[in-house]
Amino acid sequence: MPELPEVEVVRRGLAEHVVGRVVESVAITHPRSVRRHLEGAADLAARLTGLKVESAERRGKFLWLTFDDPEAALVVHLGMSGQMLIQPADAPLEKHAHIRATFSDGTQLRFVDQRTFGGWALAPLVEVDGTLVPEPVAHIARDPLDPRFDVESVVAVIRGKRSEIKRVLLDQGVVSGIGNIYADEALWRARLHGGRIAAGLSRPAVRGLLAEVRAVMGEALVAGGTSFDALYVDINGRSGYFERSLAVYGREHEPCRRCGAPIIRERFMNRSSYSCPRCQPKPRHR
Numbered sequence: 001m002p003e004l005p006e007v008e009v010v011r012r013g014l015a016e017h018v019v020g021r022v023v024e025s026v027a028i029t030h031p032r033s034v035r036r037h038l039e040g041a042a043d044l045a046a047r048l049t050g051l052k053v054e055s056a057e058r059r060g061k062f063l064w065l066t067f068d069d070p071e072a073a074l075v076v077h078l079g080m081s082g083q084m085l086i087q088p089a090d091a092p093l094e095k096h097a098h099i100r101a102t103f104s105d106g107t108q109l110r111f112v113d114q115r116t117f118g119g120w121a122l123a124p125l126v127e128v129d130g131t132l133v134p135e136p137v138a139h140i141a142r143d144p145l146d147p148r149f150d151v152e153s154v155v156a157v158i159r160g161k162r163s164e165i166k167r168v169l170l171d172q173g174v175v176s177g178i179g180n181i182y183a184d185e186a187l188w189r190a191r192l193h194g195g196r197i198a199a200g201l202s203r204p205a206v207r208g209l210l211a212e213v214r215a216v217m218g219e220a221l222v223a224g225g226t227s228f229d230a231l232y233v234d235i236n237g238r239s240g241y242f243e244r245s246l247a248v249y250g251r252e253h254e255p256c257r258r259c260g261a262p263i264i265r266e267r268f269m270n271r272s273s274y275s276c277p278r279c280q281p282k283p284r285h286r
Helices: 004-018 041-048 151-159 165-169 180-190 203-222
Strands: 023-028 053-059 062-067 074-078 083-086 098-105 107-113 119-124 125-128 132-134 264-268 272-276
Touching: 004 053, 004 062, 004 083, 004 203, 023 041, 041 119, 053 098, 062 132, 074 083, 107 119, 151 203, 165 180, 180 203, 180 272
Parallel strands: none
Antiparallel strands: 023 098, 053 062, 062 074, 074 119, 083 107, 098 107, 125 132, 264 272
C-alpha cells in the first residue's frame, strides 16, 4: 500500500491542479468505490456537485479535500491500487475509472482503482490538537513531516512500548505515515533490527531512528515515491523512482550497500521484513 511519500506526491498534485475548481458533476460507476459513504453513491454525487475545492490535505497515509462548505471533507482511500488522475473530459476512459468528478472548466478528476480496495467518502471535520481533520482520521497521530510533529513526545511514547520497534513504527496511532518499506529502510539506516523491544532503546537511539524515518521519506518524496508497478502513480500517471535507492526492502540475497553482507528476509506481522544480518544483528530476547 502507498505510504506517506506516495500519498504526499498525490496531495501536492491535487493542490496544484484541483484547488480552486468547482465540481460540476460526479459520476460513480462502481458501488465498492463509495462503500465507506454510508448514504450511498447518489448522496455523495449530489453533495459534491457545486462545491469549490479549497485545499488538499494529508496526515500520514490519509488524504482528503476540503471545500467551501466548512462541514464537508472528501476522504480519499487509495487502498492498494487507487489513483487520482487529472484528465481532459474527452480523454479515453481508463478501464478501472470508477469515479469521475467533472469541474466547471471541463477537466476531470478520476479515481481509478483496479483492485477496488480504495474509495471516496464525505466526512465531517473535527478539531484534534488544534488541527481540523476528518472524523475518520481523528485517531491518527501526526507524521514526521508534519510541522507540529513533537519528536520528544513521540520518543517518550515509543520508549513506553513493550513491543518490537518495527511493530511500533507501523502503529499509526503512535506515528503515522510509516509502512513496511520505509520502516525497513529507516531501521537499516539506524542500524537497528526491527525485533528490538522499543522500551529497551535509549532516547538517542529512538530520536536517531525518527530522524532516519524523516530523512528517507524526504528522499523518497523528491524521487516521486516508490513504485514497484504501474499502480502507484502521481496525478499525471507518472511512477516514482525511489525503488532504485532502496537499501534493503525487496533486496533479499543482494549485498548490503554498507557492509556487503547478503540481505535477509524474515516473516513479520504477516508480511516480510528485510535487514542486514551484520549491520542489524538480531536481539537476544529473554
